[in-house]
Amino acid sequence: MSVPGTKSGEDWLQIGEEMHRWIAELFPICRSITGNGVRETLRLIQKRIPLTIQEVSSGTKVFDWTVPLEWNIRDAFIKNLRGERVVDFRKSNLHVVSYSRPVNQRMSLAELKEHLYTLPDRPDWIPYRTSYYKESWGFCLSHNQLLQLVDKEYDVCINASLTEGHLTYGEYCLPGHMQDEVLISAHVCHPSLCNDNLSGIAVATFLAQWLGSQPRRYSYRFLFIPGTIGSITWLSRNQQQVARIKQGLVLTGVGDAGPCTYKKSRRGDAEIDRAMAHLFKHSGKTHSIIDFIPYGYDERQYCSPGFNLAVGCFSRTPHSQYPEYHTSADNLNFVTSQSLAESLSYCQAAVDILEENKTYLNQNPHCEPQLGKRGLYRAIGGQAGEKSMEMALLWVLNLSDGRHSLLDIAERSNLPFQTLAQAASALMVHSLLALGPGHELSS
């Protein structure tokens, strides 16, 4: 399987550029938590992976929540009385507060200003705002635009509908040898914002494409859902299946140029938590691992106490730590091909660890087996120093007592997981190792 470094730099570069081009296709669509923008996005994903699209009616009870009315928007603007669009939805879909109710009215500037959102500290950027659960309307604009609104009255129009309809999400399952599942979740509810979260959609989609061609011990479930209400809806409709989810990742903000961040699951010591920590530690790069907090993305729902799933969140710069977050500056320039490719490579490597993290039994547990006669050890003795593969063989033998998985051994030995996995393979070939109980031989 592919791990960081095994594909050539050029291969990864091409993959990164392909993701970036695809993000550019998805960028103009006006997504929200419901509506045609989500449907259009899911159809574009369907061109790459055979996604199932689900529609859930407005008004459906999902735990403590209710699926909201469907929102669709056709046009919106603020016009001066000379008929000039001074704020124009056609130029950026961020200009309208998501879920704004329809408006069509002349009003005074003073009245209008109560519905305007700007970022005074970043006067060129348009903020992104939503009002899903409180009926309201508003416009987001750059602070410089606001300063130019000096007329007494304006014509304000939001040509949107907020009606009974559906919440839409996409789901893709890749069966493996086991019914145990790995969940990959990305949200699809943000309009023209690139890092949050077209980057997550792209990495999840490309990960799914790659996994489709791999042998799989685990089954994999990919969710492309509107944030919060989408994960709540999925969990509510799939309560019988939740117990199958053994590991998972929420992918978000994986395209910016910052260092990688992993936010642990609520459990804190789940296999996925340890796999990500292992990868980061051996990456030789700056990274950060942060403890779970009940704030952030859909891991909030997956890690609610009634589920407590082993789902962490993989991103680059955490959302609260870059100024471009939820502004028009989170655009196609903000995400890089290189970061997208590297994020994908981490996800693939994490999958590799989950797939290969088995517990073995040393078949010769009393003293070391004689590795030399099997060609696994240097012939001439006496030199100081250890060789990494010989050490990996010795570690795997020493700790394969049925109580240590390969990841346990990696943590204790400080050797890379893949080196230990290769050692385990070599020892299996020589019948010095057997799979521990609980592992299917077929995998």
Place this chain on the structure above:
Amino acid sequence: MSVPGTKSGEDWLQIGEEMHRWIAELFPICRSITGNGVRETLRLIQKRIPLTIQEVSSGTKVFDWTVPLEWNIRDAFIKNLRGERVVDFRKSNLHVVSYSRPVNQRMSLAELKEHLYTLPDRPDWIPYRTSYYKESWGFCLSHNQLLQLVDKEYDVCINASLTEGHLTYGEYCLPGHMQDEVLISAHVCHPSLCNDNLSGIAVATFLAQWLGSQPRRYSYRFLFIPGTIGSITWLSRNQQQVARIKQGLVLTGVGDAGPCTYKKSRRGDAEIDRAMAHLFKHSGKTHSIIDFIPYGYDERQYCSPGFNLAVGCFSRTPHSQYPEYHTSADNLNFVTSQSLAESLSYCQAAVDILEENKTYLNQNPHCEPQLGKRGLYRAIGGQAGEKSMEMALLWVLNLSDGRHSLLDIAERSNLPFQTLAQAASALMVHSLLALGPGHELSS
């Protein structure tokens, strides 16, 4: 309930000054481990709280110890042959080694010197010495006084009695909803010394007064006892009740201007240990937390292996780390109103945590409840950043799975306990939270 910061600075200043004035009243009394000085002290405490005074006869067996003879002193001096008192008990009751046997004798300076104690390094200070369990006598004086003793002979008098009598201590119980008790213990055996331990007597007394007016989940037991033999006597006479003591604090040296210190109970992770650590951490002030050692104050007895009570020791500068300790320099100038008030506020805040540290059950454990529709969450989404109360609500919901108390949640979230307690109250109002098993609803 009151916590540091909720009373105005002026209120606390008044309370501190009132404690200091009261300490000045108690200061002149010559206390020891038995005798009328203890009785007089307890009677002054009785003017503030309805203390029960207990008398235990000399000779009573208390575990490995025996209640000693009662010691009372009327006068003592060293006179030169010109009849001048060169050392005079009437000037300072520290001048006589506590429990000195009666003496009335002319003796050579050489003979006398074997009974004199000074502090050569602090030539103006009088040391404090005791000889409770070995019959002896002695005088403590400043080193400068000693240097002036140049005559050949002196008349030495200690007009004291060491006779069958009683050991006296005071006890005050405040019942709560539960029989489980919190113990507050202060020693009352030191003569004219302020920090050690009139400060502890004052803070314990004012804490008791405050608690009398508060709703109480726990019952509270205040002990005003002679050090070591007093706690041993109480424990010996109350073995049936000891098991009720779930938490406790020994209060000592709580009036000096140094930073606060908490010495953990022998258990090290008791609720009181964690409550004090939490308060210190969030105080924004310098402080220190030290591990239990079997040396110090009455926590030595409460934490003996046969009891192993969750009793820690709260003080400011540890006794071994200030030169004024057990000298005449531990006087009314050494303790400050401000420190006394702050020490009291920590005790009250610790009590608040013990009272409010309950385990709740999230009534909507599958996914987050929709806080917005209950007015508990911001309406307009999209901004980065968290608000402390919203985070507190999310933390309480996320960890209220029946296995985490509010203090557990405070430790994991790094939020102040009181913020979480307020969040829990708000969630209780909305029926999103219920008290976990084991909590009485009435409290």
Place this chain on the structure above:
Amino acid sequence: MSVPGTKSGEDWLQIGEEMHRWIAELFPICRSITGNGVRETLRLIQKRIPLTIQEVSSGTKVFDWTVPLEWNIRDAFIKNLRGERVVDFRKSNLHVVSYSRPVNQRMSLAELKEHLYTLPDRPDWIPYRTSYYKESWGFCLSHNQLLQLVDKEYDVCINASLTEGHLTYGEYCLPGHMQDEVLISAHVCHPSLCNDNLSGIAVATFLAQWLGSQPRRYSYRFLFIPGTIGSITWLSRNQQQVARIKQGLVLTGVGDAGPCTYKKSRRGDAEIDRAMAHLFKHSGKTHSIIDFIPYGYDERQYCSPGFNLAVGCFSRTPHSQYPEYHTSADNLNFVTSQSLAESLSYCQAAVDILEENKTYLNQNPHCEPQLGKRGLYRAIGGQAGEKSMEMALLWVLNLSDGRHSLLDIAERSNLPFQTLAQAASALMVHSLLALGPGHELSS
């Protein structure tokens, strides 16, 4: 018993010098994993301790290994055609790769060079090389010697035999009150190398001599074995007895001037691991404690997963960290009398801890006993400050609840083990302490 510091410096110096002189006697012998060099070495050890010598036939199966042919060597050289020995086994037994097959042949320099080993970075040193399990032959020489080989042809002779014979090892058991054993293991397979491992042989032998004159709670087993194959052979032949081994040390490289190193057992928290850590911590010297890795000396076998014995490895500079390792520079100048003596003193002190690390029961667990009336506590109270023995008495009493051994108490109190052992003795004398369950009174 003896601990570091109790013998005078002069005594230890004499012992160190005696060890160094004995190492000088053992130095010239050409040892390997089998053969007469091992037998001669064991006979010299027998002059000091009544070692049992075991012979195991070539071809014997020992777990995954087979006892190899016996190797003996009489002479070896490389001669130029003028008949001059340019490399001469009689000058250093390191010159021949251990287990070289017999050779007697004229050959070209090019052909010869394929069998020559040098250390270009250390041009004056001869390396030490072995080829036990792959039939081969070779010479080790200094790089400067190699540079002088300029002739076209040389006469090469290794007058050795590789024949059916025996593997030889020595064993010495010292019975104690308990059948539980402490294992001390040193390898005896290295030719003229001093630190690795004549130092280990010497310290093990002197430790055995000392232990023979001591009362013993544990039984002690000393093994003098060829590395790897020797420990594997012993373990294979003594599988019934292995379970008796409760603690152990591999001694190796204990004579160089570097700081002491302890490599923990695979368990990591065994009593021997904690005893060594305690000694190091209180030594006031630089030292290092390293985690177990499955590479090094015979602890690899003792700590293989089928045995997982509590056996650590005591050395000074770790083998991979000094350039003299496995070269002719590991000679009589490289080991010092002082280091040998200090290493022995650590071993004795570790034995003392194992012998004395008992769990006691405070006979007066409710409150402190009155130490003063038993003469165990100062008479005049009031002074600040603690005395080490009084603190030791208080700690032993406080923690002797049946769940803390003396070593547990040492770790928690940060007092030296021996101070606590003395305190326990004093408390036993006064019947304030009793041995906990599981301890034989006779010990």
